[in-house]
Amino acid sequence: MSKKNNLRRSGAKIMASLILLLGSLAYIMVLAVINGSVGFICAMGVTLMGAVGVAKALGETIALSYGMIIGLAIGCGVLRGLLRYLEQYSNHYIAFRLLAVLRDKIFGALRTLCPAKLESKQKGSIIAMITSDIETLEVFYAHTISPICIAVIVSAAVVLFAGMVSSWYLALIALAGYITVGIIVPLISSGKLKESGVRYRAEFASFNAYFLDSIKGIKDIVLNNAGKEREKEINDRSDILLRETRKMKHDTTKASATTELCVSLFIIAALAVGIALVANDVLTIGKMIIGVVAVFGSFGPVIAISALPGNLTQTFASGDRVLNLLAEKPAVTPVQNGEKIEYNDLKVTDLSFSYDGQTQVLSDICMHAGKGEIIGIVGESGCGKSTFLKLLLRFWQKNHGEIAYNGVDIDNIDGDSLLDNVTMVSQVTYLFDETIEDNLRIAKPDATQEEIEAACKLASIHDFILTLPDGYKTRVGALGDNLSAGEKQRIGLARAFLRGSELILLDEPTSNVDSINEGIILKALKEQKNKKSIILVSHRESTMAIADIIYRVKDGRMLEC
Numbered sequence: 001m002s003k004k005n006n007l008r009r010s011g012a013k014i015m016a017s018l019i020l021l022l023g024s025l026a027y028i029m030v031l032a033v034i035n036g037s038v039g040f041i042c043a044m045g046v047t048l049m050g051a052v053g054v055a056k057a058l059g060e061t062i063a064l065s066y067g068m069i070i071g072l073a074i075g076c077g078v079l080r081g082l083l084r085y086l087e088q089y090s091n092h093y094i095a096f097r098l099l100a101v102l103r104d105k106i107f108g109a110l111r112t113l114c115p116a117k118l119e120s121k122q123k124g125s126i127i128a129m130i131t132s133d134i135e136t137l138e139v140f141y142a143h144t145i146s147p148i149c150i151a152v153i154v155s156a157a158v159v160l161f162a163g164m165v166s167s168w169y170l171a172l173i174a175l176a177g178y179i180t181v182g183i184i185v186p187l188i189s190s191g192k193l194k195e196s197g198v199r200y201r202a203e204f205a206s207f208n209a210y211f212l213d214s215i216k217g218i219k220d221i222v223l224n225n226a227g228k229e230r231e232k233e234i235n236d237r238s239d240i241l242l243r244e245t246r247k248m249k250h251d252t253t254k255a256s257a258t259t260e261l262c263v264s265l266f267i268i269a270a271l272a273v274g275i276a277l278v279a280n281d282v283l284t285i286g287k288m289i290i291g292v293v294a295v296f297g298s299f300g301p302v303i304a305i306s307a308l309p310g311n312l313t314q315t316f317a318s319g320d321r322v323l324n325l326l327a328e329k330p331a332v333t334p335v336q337n338g339e340k341i342e343y344n345d346l347k348v349t350d351l352s353f354s355y356d357g358q359t360q361v362l363s364d365i366c367m368h369a370g371k372g373e374i375i376g377i378v379g380e381s382g383c384g385k386s387t388f389l390k391l392l393l394r395f396w397q398k399n400h401g402e403i404a405y406n407g408v409d410i411d412n413i414d415g416d417s418l419l420d421n422v423t424m425v426s427q428v429t430y431l432f433d434e435t436i437e438d439n440l441r442i443a444k445p446d447a448t449q450e451e452i453e454a455a456c457k458l459a460s461i462h463d464f465i466l467t468l469p470d471g472y473k474t475r476v477g478a479l480g481d482n483l484s485a486g487e488k489q490r491i492g493l494a495r496a497f498l499r500g501s502e503l504i505l506l507d508e509p510t511s512n513v514d515s516i517n518e519g520i521i522l523k524a525l526k527e528q529k530n531k532k533s534i535i536l537v538s539h540r541e542s543t544m545a546i547a548d549i550i551y552r553v554k555d556g557r558m559l560e561c
């Protein structure tokens with residue numbers, strides 16, 4: 001990994017990996033290159049036909065009539081437009097198809113990394129990645145690969161044309177010009193542009209993450225009267241971003257000015273050599289005009305390449321981040337085609353776990369949960385109760401010991417089967433900006449209205465939902481942030497009932513409800529006894545009243561009370 005630009009891979013490797021992602025769309029890229037190259041040659045053909053006409057007027061033997069020359073010029077012009085359209089269409093078709101594929105891949109990667117790896121990743125940078133990084137890659141697929149190929153093809157064609165029709169001296173000058181403008185200048189300027197591009201992207205991602213974080217936490221900022229400090233920090237970060245933008249623009253402008261200067265120098269050189277050749281009777285004036293006009297009009301594709309490093313550095317930084325995410329190994333390897341289970345009992349033996357390999361959160365835990373039992377787990381805040389529940393769902397990989405469902409260790413149970421049998425209601429329930437009904441349906445997409453209402457009644461949220469403007473059809477977004485934590489919690493509970501899993505893990509299910517609602521929920525849970533198995537984590541002694549067996553977690557150990 002280069003410390004200087006923080007990229008894990010080299011530019012060439014990023015480019016190769018991004019090109020490999022083209023897969024079956026590669027043939028469209030070939031079409032784009034052909035259309036682009038022939039299109040540019042047609043564009044040159046318009047002025048070249050003018051030069052041919054002038055050469056003919058000056059007495060050069062040209063096998064074309066004036067009518068044919070004008071016809072060819074018009075034909076080249078029309079064809080140029082058509083081919084340019086096809087080139088752009090192909091490039092953008094590839095770019096947008098691939099961006100859709102990439103978004104899909106990133107979402108897939110996030111799903112396998114979730115939730116373990118995502119707990120440690122900044123959500124803001126992931127949002128930045130999905131939005132701006134992927135948009136930046138559009139530049140790569142639509143405006144990078146084909147311009148490079150087009151520049152090589154057009155330059156080779158013009159060198160051969162100028163050499164054969166006019167003079168090899170002019171062809172050599174053109175070749176030197178292409179190498180200088182398309183390779184040497186970009187290589188010299190790329191170091192600086194790469195650095196400033198990567199720094200700009202990093203600042204941009206960090207600013208975005210901070211800004212989103214501030215918006216999410218605006219309530220706590222207001223409550224703590226910390227608005228001024230936040231605003232100052234945002235302004236400071238915005239100034240840093242502006243400074244990086246200026247530096248990047250400064251470097252880009254310097255590079256493009258150098259390119260323009262080089263192009264002008266090579267055009268002047270071609271003209272000077274052409275005049276010298278005519279003066280020394282090595283070349284006729286007609287052929288000189290044709291050769292010089294061909295060289296004059298041929299720098300477009302290499303200028304396009306020289307403008308790439310500015311974009312490319314950003315593309316490489318974005319590509320590197322996206323490829324890193326796609327290559328990231330999940331903290332827990334998903335079990336596909338593992339054993340399928342129908343929950344009967346859970347037996348945990350000598351379970352130990354640490355998040356970082358150093359601080360032991362749970363040590364030698366043993367417990368048993370039989371079918372239809374309600375198991376209570378109590379313990380001080382931070383003692384590892386939620387961690388234990390996450391291990392029961394294999395959100396994290398246990399370090400030692402056994403978690404066996406029906407005698408089968410969790411590491412051998414099919415991931416989907418595990419999630420079908422065990423469901424968890426976490427402390428905070430996330431509600432999507434959809435209707436209440438849709439929010440419930442994620443637990444069971446094909447649930448009937450009766451099933452949904454029954455689950456909501458069990459979670460004692462049905463009556464509340466009926467008071468909403470459109471009942472079950474009320475959009476969560478339309479309620480603003482007006483649903484209380486307790487209401488969200490009960491919707492989470494209803495989701496769990498609707499899902500119908502045999503074992504329900506409840507992480508503080510009554511922490512946000514008053515004692516009346518706690519009583520109702522506990523009664524509902526008690527009614528599930530013998531029908532469902534429940535593991536209930538809570539601080540409250542009152543909640544534990546319904547448990548058959550209570551375990552207490554202390555100093556990483558779990559003992560039956």
Ligand SMILES: Nc1ncnc2c1ncn2[C@@H]1O[C@H](COP(=O)(O)OP(=O)(O)OP(=O)(O)O)[C@@H](O)[C@H]1O
Nearest residue numbers: 119355356361379380381382383384385386387388
């Ligand atoms: N993703 C994580 N990475 C590293 N440490 C973590 C992670 N999640 C939790 N911890 C730490 O593990 C310990 C146990 O956390 P856990 O959330 O399991 O406690 P808890 O008993 O459920 O607490 P509470 O009752 O307050 O929810 C805590 O010290 C916590 O800081």
